[in-house]
Amino acid sequence: MKYDVADLALASEGKRRILWADNDMPVLAAIRARFARSKPLKGKNVSACLHITAETANLARTLQAGGANVVLCASNPLSTQDDVAASLVKDFRIPVFAIRGENRPTYYKHINAAIDHQPVITFDDGADLVNELHMKRKKDAGRVIASMEETTTGVIRLRAMDQEGRLKFPVIAVNDAKSKHLFDNRYGTGQSTVDGIIRATDFLVAGTKVVVAGYGWCGRGFAMRVRGMGAIVIVTEIDPIKALEAAMDGFQVMPMAQAAAAGDLFVTLTGNKHVIRPEHVRRMKDRAVIANSGHFNVEIDIPGLTKMSSKIHRGVRKNVDEYVIGRNKRIYLLAEGRLINLAAAEGHPASVMDMSFATQALQAEWVCKRAGRLEVKVHDVPLEIEEQVCRLKLKAMRIAIDKLTPDQIAYLATSGEGT
Numbered sequence: 001m002k003y004d005v006a007d008l009a010l011a012s013e014g015k016r017r018i019l020w021a022d023n024d025m026p027v028l029a030a031i032r033a034r035f036a037r038s039k040p041l042k043g044k045n046v047s048a049c050l051h052i053t054a055e056t057a058n059l060a061r062t063l064q065a066g067g068a069n070v071v072l073c074a075s076n077p078l079s080t081q082d083d084v085a086a087s088l089v090k091d092f093r094i095p096v097f098a099i100r101g102e103n104r105p106t107y108y109k110h111i112n113a114a115i116d117h118q119p120v121i122t123f124d125d126g127a128d129l130v131n132e133l134h135m136k137r138k139k140d141a142g143r144v145i146a147s148m149e150e151t152t153t154g155v156i157r158l159r160a161m162d163q164e165g166r167l168k169f170p171v172i173a174v175n176d177a178k179s180k181h182l183f184d185n186r187y188g189t190g191q192s193t194v195d196g197i198i199r200a201t202d203f204l205v206a207g208t209k210v211v212v213a214g215y216g217w218c219g220r221g222f223a224m225r226v227r228g229m230g231a232i233v234i235v236t237e238i239d240p241i242k243a244l245e246a247a248m249d250g251f252q253v254m255p256m257a258q259a260a261a262a263g264d265l266f267v268t269l270t271g272n273k274h275v276i277r278p279e280h281v282r283r284m285k286d287r288a289v290i291a292n293s294g295h296f297n298v299e300i301d302i303p304g305l306t307k308m309s310s311k312i313h314r315g316v317r318k319n320v321d322e323y324v325i326g327r328n329k330r331i332y333l334l335a336e337g338r339l340i341n342l343a344a345a346e347g348h349p350a351s352v353m354d355m356s357f358a359t360q361a362l363q364a365e366w367v368c369k370r371a372g373r374l375e376v377k378v379h380d381v382p383l384e385i386e387e388q389v390c391r392l393k394l395k396a397m398r399i400a401i402d403k404l405t406p407d408q409i410a411y412l413a414t415s416g417e418g419t
């Protein structure tokens, strides 16, 4: 078995983490048990470019139980949990190509190793694997039945490829499923971004001014959580509807140019580039902290920040670099501008990834059943899968809900009854 992980000796700790996360992933466990019986992915080669975490390990185990031959590579150079990668190889016989902190050439070498596996189904978190298949491994793209995309940024890239007529196989926008983004992006990113920032800085949230760039699903979740911890929260937006929503949710809304002077902590969650630029950094207070929780490390203009700094002190604390601006203003950049929740903490809690990855697993089964019959475009997750995941999660949480009465069904289906 070929693989490339940091150190197989870390496997026992990784296994403990995988099994601990599994306790909080009852929906995925139920799907895994069914997959083990019915083998819906029998003999299928699957390559998944995802954050290599304990939760992803449980998705990989589920696909493997369904009969798939699974290979994993990382979707971010800084998010790999080396102990989990080691355990996947040693304890679960799942090849992994991922080492935390790998450089760009190694990152792409690992993606190419996953493509060498000749996948017919792929998973992506940010569309790097699909992009490689389209740009450099075109022959290998021909055998792909479908690809599942986990995050907003990936879906944006794939929709752009679709519109340009460049898409070579069907992709499923798993991120856009309600059973994914309403929970994972909002509550998962919300909580784990706070976790990452606190682990990196030991920062007291209460009473500090936190600037949240982007009031989408992730931004809302994070803004909600830091407000709950006593922060004074300022939101920046470019979308008038989201900006209004933030204002009516009780947050201060202003442009970044103005927020820059007020904030103690800045967090970008936009999926856009250069949301924080030198002109903003120039206005910031001494010891302001900047972090990103959007997919790519481009939300903060790091080359611009580097250029304007008189000195850079790397690693003043784990995951903290100090940029000195002018003679003595210190700006702290967390985790090199990469996803703070994965770089400095453990990513989303398993309980919320349970829903995202249950959606992914069911979606893989769905595409397999339709192999060769799916239109080449970006597909939404069918409602029946979203509802199935939410019902299973409610059941696991021992929450019951009401059912429509026949009378209510009839009432909702007619337009006749009024005042």
Ligand SMILES: NC(=O)c1ccc[n+]([C@@H]2O[C@H](COP(=O)([O-])OP(=O)(O)OC[C@H]3O[C@@H](n4cnc5c(N)ncnc54)[C@H](O)[C@@H]3O)[C@@H](O)[C@H]2O)c1
Pocket: 151, 152, 153, 154, 181, 184, 185, 189, 213, 214, 215, 216, 217, 218, 219, 236, 237, 238, 239, 242, 269, 270, 271, 272, 275, 293, 294, 295, 296, 339, 340, 341, 342, 348
């Ligand atoms: N950290 C994680 O684990 C994690 C989890 C899920 C998604 N993500 C990533 O987080 C990012 C946001 O995802 P989302 O689901 O919230 O997307 P979204 O589309 O719901 O929200 C993004 C928001 O940012 C706003 N925005 C865009 N440019 C801006 C700018 N220059 N200034 C201020 N606001 C701006 C948009 O108007 C939008 O409201 C994406 O890159 C996504 O891939 C990260």
